[in-house]
Amino acid sequence: MISFISSATKLYQYPESQGEVVFVGRSNVGKSSLINALYGKIAYVGKTPGKTRLLNFFNVNNKYTVCDVPGYGYARRSDKEIIEFGQMMDEYFTQREALRLCVLILDIRRVPNQDDIDMYNYLKDNNIPVLVVANKSDKFSNNQLIKQKKIICETLSLEDITCISTLKRSNIVLVAEKIESQVV
Secondary structure, rough: EEEEEEOOOOHOOHHHHHHHHEEEEEEEOOOOHHHHHHHHOOOOOOOOOOOOEEEEEEEEOOOOOEEEEOOOOOOOOOHHHHHHHHHHHHHHHOOOOOOOEEEEEEEEEOOOOOHHHHHHHHHHOOOOOOEEEOOHHHOOOHHHHHHHHHHHHHOOOOOOOOOOOOOEEEEHHHHHHHHHHOOO
């Protein structure tokens, strides 16, 4: 059973957890769609990118928690909001003891931009285990997918990434298994 626990912006508001997975990615990359594909319709999916403004916590079968965070990059934000977002995320990543895994979601159709590279490097620099997932694989042929996967891996200096499609539900079970192996 999956249930909403709370929303938060500060460390003292975070719920207790024995293990946690956080989902991050650019606005409009399909972060909420992946969460919903994995856990049922728990995350809000809007037509306009950038609607998530808080850290949203969910209980997964009393085993671990999921944290859905605001997307970065595309959404229009004021300078003040960008600074507050950065501080909120830095506090989360450096202070959340329950954090076991970060799922970094990319759009397979795009080469990782500087925001994606910075996020990946930030996670690695802070010794946070990262599962890189490339969404929207249904938009490419198999040959295009192989080429783009190689470009993404080279850009981030990775051995491999997991390509998924939340629309077609391809490799969702694989992602769920990888999450469970790291978090539980």
